Amino acid sequence: xxxxxxxxxxxxxxxxxxxxxxxxxxxxxxxxxxxxxxxxxxxxxxxxxxxxxxxxxxxxxxxxxxxxxxxxxxxxxxxxxxxxxxxxxxxxxxxxxxxxxxxxxxxxxxxxxxxxxxxxxxxxxxxxxxxxxxxxxxxxxxxxxxxxxxxxxxxxxxxxxxxxxxxxxxxxxxxxxxxxxxxxxxxxxxxxxxxxxxxxxxxxxxxxxxxxxxxxxxxxxxxxxxxxxxxxxxxxxxxxxxxxxxxxxxxxxxxxxxxxxxxxxxxxxxxxxxxxxxxxxxxxxxxxxxxxxxxxxxxxxxxxxxxxxxxxxxxxxxxxxxxxxxxxxxxxxxxxxxxxxxxxxxxxxxxxxxxxxxxxxxxxxx
Amino acid sequence: xxxxxxxxxxxxxxxxxxxxxxxxxxxxxxxxxxxxxxxxxxxxxxxxxxxxxxxxxxxxxxxxxxxxxxxxxxxxxxxxxxxxxxxxxxxxxxxxxxxxxxxxxxxxxxxxxxxxxxxxxxxxxxxxxxxxxxxxxxxxxxxxxxxxxxxxxxxxxxxxxxxxxxxxxxxxxxxxxxxxxxxxxxxxxxxxxxxxxxxxxxxxxxxxxxxxxxxxxxxxxxxxxxxxxxxxxxxxxxxxxxxxxxxxxxxxxxxxxxxxxxxxxxxxxxxxxxxxxxxxxxxxxxxxxxxxxxxxxxxxxxxxxxxxxxxxxxxxxxxxxxxxxxxxxxxxxxxxxxxxxxxxxxxxxxxxxxxxxxxxxxxxxx
Numbered sequence: 001x002x003x004x005x006x007x008x009x010x011x012x013x014x015x016x017x018x019x020x021x022x023x024x025x026x027x028x029x030x031x032x033x034x035x036x037x038x039x040x041x042x043x044x045x046x047x048x049x050x051x052x053x054x055x056x057x058x059x060x061x062x063x064x065x066x067x068x069x070x071x072x073x074x075x076x077x078x079x080x081x082x083x084x085x086x087x088x089x090x091x092x093x094x095x096x097x098x099x100x101x102x103x104x105x106x107x108x109x110x111x112x113x114x115x116x117x118x119x120x121x122x123x124x125x126x127x128x129x130x131x132x133x134x135x136x137x138x139x140x141x142x143x144x145x146x147x148x149x150x151x152x153x154x155x156x157x158x159x160x161x162x163x164x165x166x167x168x169x170x171x172x173x174x175x176x177x178x179x180x181x182x183x184x185x186x187x188x189x190x191x192x193x194x195x196x197x198x199x200x201x202x203x204x205x206x207x208x209x210x211x212x213x214x215x216x217x218x219x220x221x222x223x224x225x226x227x228x229x230x231x232x233x234x235x236x237x238x239x240x241x242x243x244x245x246x247x248x249x250x251x252x253x254x255x256x257x258x259x260x261x262x263x264x265x266x267x268x269x270x271x272x273x274x275x276x277x278x279x280x281x282x283x284x285x286x287x288x289x290x291x292x293x294x295x296x297x298x299x300x301x302x303x304x305x306x307x308x309x310x311x312x313x314x315x316x317x318x319x320x321x322x323x324x325x326x327x328x329x330x331x332x333x334x335x336x337x338x339x340x341x342x343x344x345x346x347x348x349x350x351x352x353x354x355x356x357x358x359x360x361x362x363x364x365x366x
Numbered sequence: 367x368x369x370x371x372x373x374x375x376x377x378x379x380x381x382x383x384x385x386x387x388x389x390x391x392x393x394x395x396x397x398x399x400x401x402x403x404x405x406x407x408x409x410x411x412x413x414x415x416x417x418x419x420x421x422x423x424x425x426x427x428x429x430x431x432x433x434x435x436x437x438x439x440x441x442x443x444x445x446x447x448x449x450x451x452x453x454x455x456x457x458x459x460x461x462x463x464x465x466x467x468x469x470x471x472x473x474x475x476x477x478x479x480x481x482x483x484x485x486x487x488x489x490x491x492x493x494x495x496x497x498x499x500x501x502x503x504x505x506x507x508x509x510x511x512x513x514x515x516x517x518x519x520x521x522x523x524x525x526x527x528x529x530x531x532x533x534x535x536x537x538x539x540x541x542x543x544x545x546x547x548x549x550x551x552x553x554x555x556x557x558x559x560x561x562x563x564x565x566x567x568x569x570x571x572x573x574x575x576x577x578x579x580x581x582x583x584x585x586x587x588x589x590x591x592x593x594x595x596x597x598x599x600x601x602x603x604x605x606x607x608x609x610x611x612x613x614x615x616x617x618x619x620x621x622x623x624x625x626x627x628x629x630x631x632x633x634x635x636x637x638x639x640x641x642x643x644x645x646x647x648x649x650x651x652x653x654x655x656x657x658x659x660x661x662x663x664x665x666x667x668x669x670x671x672x673x674x675x676x677x678x679x680x681x682x683x684x685x686x687x688x689x690x691x692x693x694x695x696x697x698x699x700x701x702x703x704x705x706x707x708x709x710x711x712x713x714x715x716x717x718x719x720x721x722x723x724x725x726x727x728x729x730x731x732x
Contacts, residue, residue, distance in 0.1 A: 090519060
C-alpha cells in the first residue's frame with residue numbers, strides 16, 4: 001500500500017492507495033471513526049451494486065451505516081440529485097458528527113462532497129474513488145454540481161477527511177475509462193514533473209500498459225503533483241490554475257458536445273493539451289516538437305485536435321463562460337517546457353484562427 | 367459613524383455602522399471595489415423598493431450593477447430561490463471577480479450569502495443589513511437556506527468582505543421588528559457582557575427607548591460580543607455554541623409554529639432565554655431571580671414562557687432535529703450568571719416536566 005498526506009492551510013489528510021484496501025478501511029481510518037455517530041454511503045447505481053454492500057458490511061461493526069444511490073452518469077450532478085441527497089441526510093438523522101462516504105467516480109465525489117460541504121454548513125466526508133479519473137478530483141477539495149447553463153458552476157471547497165483508493169475497484173473499468181483518467185496523469189506530468197513524464201513515455205505505449213501493478217506507483221506520483229499545488233494554493237487564487245492545462249479547450253469541447261459521452265473528459269483534455277502546446281509555440285514562448293507529443297498521445301488513442309463538427313466560435317463562446325474566465329477574457333495555461341506552466345489571457349481572434357487550423361489538422365509548427 | 371473589525375482565522379473585515387452611510391459605500395469599500403468586474407444586488411421586493419435603486423445608483427459610477435429580488439419573507443430561503451439567484455448570477459455574467467450585495471434582513475443575508483458562498487465555489491459578498499435582527503446574522507459568516515424538513519439545514523460558512531450598516535434603513539421598521547432584533551442584543555449581553563446588560567436594563571424600559579440615536583452604540587457593543595466569539599471559534603466547534611443561548615427552545619417554538627409569523631425570532635428567543643435561566647436554576651448551577659429578568663422582558667412585551675398551544679413533546683421532537691443536537695441529544699446553553707455560559711446536554715424527561723410547568727406559568731424557583 002502507498003500513502004501520501006495532503007496538506008492545506010487548515011487541515012491535512014491521508015490518501016491511501018492499495019489493492020483491496022476497502023477491507024482495511026476501519027484500521028486505516030482508525031480514530032477518525034471513533035467519535036462519529038453515523039455514516040451515509042453515497043454512490044451511483046452501478047458502483048453501489050459492485051461495492052456498496054461490501055463497504056457497508058465493512059463499516060457496520062463500527063457505526064450505523066446507510067446507503068443512498070443516484071443514477072450513474074453526469075446527469076446526476078444536478079440540483080435535483082443534490083436536494084435528494086440532503087433529504088436523505090436529514091431522514092437518516094445525520095448530524096455534525098456524522099460522515100459521508102463518496103463511493104464512486106468524479107460525479108459521486110463532487111456531488112457527495114458538495115452535499116457534505118453544505119449539510120448543516122459542513123460535515124466530514126471520505127472519498128472512495130472507484131475510477132482512474134477520480135484520482136484527480138478526489139484530492140484537493142473541489143466539490144460541486146452542474147447548472148443547466150454550465151458545468152461545476154455551483155460548489156464549494158471542502159477537503160475530505162481521507163481518501164481511500166482501492167485499486168481493486170479499477171479492474172472492472174472499460175478501457176475508455178482508463179484512457180480518460182490517464183489523461184489527467186499525463187497533465188500532472190506535463191505541468192510539474194518532467195521526470196514522471198519521461199517515465200510515463202518510456203513505460204506506457206498502449207492503454208494496456210497502465211492496467212498493471214505499476215498503476216499504484218503512477219497514482220502516487222500523479223497525486224503528489226496535485227498535492228503540491230493544492231498545498232500552495234487551496235482556493236485557486238494562483239498556481240492551482242495550472243491544473244487547468246488542457247482544460248480551457250477541453251471543457252469547451254465537453255460543453256459543446258453536450259456531455260453525451262461522444263468525447264470523454266480525458267479525451268477532451270488530451271486534445272486541449274495538444275492545442276495549448278501549439279498555442280505556446282504560436283506565441284513564441286516555447287519550441288515544442290508537437291508531432292512527437294502527438295505521436296505518443298495517438299498511440300494511446302487520444303484525439304489530438306478539436307473535432308471539426310464543433311464550430312470555432314461555439315467553442316470560444318463556451319470558453320468565455322468558464323469559471324476561470326474573467327470579464328469575458330479567455331485564459332489558457334501554456335507550457336514553456338515540461339514543468340514550466342504559464343497562465344495567459346488569449347486574444348479571441350488568434351483563438352479562432354488557430355482553432356480553425358487545428359480542426360483542419362493544419363498548424364504552422366508541426 | 368462607528369466601526370469594528372471582525373477577525374477570523376483566514377480574513378478580517380470591517381463593520382461600518384452609521385446613519386445614511388449607504389451614500390458613502392464607494393468610499394468605505396474603497397480599494398475592495400477597484401478590481402471587481404460586476405455587482406449584483408440581491409434583495410427582497412419590499413426592501414428593494416425602498417433602497418434597491420438607491421444602492422444601484424451609488425455603486426454604478428464604480429462598476430456595472432444589476433438587481434434581482436425575491437419575495438419578502440422566510441419562504442424565500444428555499445432551494446427554489448437559491449436556484450433562481452444562481453441562474454441570475456450566470457445570466458448577469460458574474461465571475462470570480464464579481465461581488466454580491468445582500469441588501470435586506472436576515473433572510474436575504476443568509477440566502478445571498480449562500481449564493482455567494484457556492485457560486486463558482488465562492489465569490490465575495492457585502493452584507494447591507496436593513497433590519498435590527500440582521501445585526502446578528504450579518505456578522506460571522508453563517509449563510510444558508512431552509513429545507514422543507516428543517517430550518518438552515520443547508521448552508522456554508524462564508525465571511526462577507528464588509529458589513530455596511532446604515533441605521534437610516536431601520537427607521538421604516540415596525541415595532542415588532544425592533545423587538546425581534548433587540549432580543550439578540552439582550553442575548554449577547556447575557557452571555558458575555560454583564561456591563562452591557564446593566565446598561566441596557568438601565569436605558570431600555572420600552573421598545574421606544576431603542577429607537578433613538580443610542581442604537582448605534584448598542585449595535586457596536588452587541589456586534590463586538592459576536593465578533594469576539596467568532597474570532598475564537600469561526601466554525602462553531604466550541605464556544606460559538608454559546609450564541610445559541612435561548613435558541614434551543616426558540617428554534618423549536620418557531621419550527622412548531624410553522625414560521626408563520628405567530629411568533630417572531632426574537633420573541634421565541636426571549637421565551638427561550640427565560641426557560642434556559644429556569645433550567646439553569648433547576649440544575650443547581652445558578653441562582654437567578656427569574657422574576658426580575660421576566661419583569662424587564664415583559665416590560666418590552668416579550669413572551670416569557672412557551673405558549674401552551676404547543677405540546678411539550680412536539681417541541682422536544684423539534685429540538686432533537688436541531689443542527690446542534692448530536693445523536694438525538696438535546697443541548698442547551700445555560701447561564702451560571704451573566705457572562706458565564708455553559709453548554710449542557712439535557713435529559714428529555716426533565717425537559718418535558720419543566721416545559722409543561724413553564725407552559726402553566728409554574729416554576730419552582732420564581
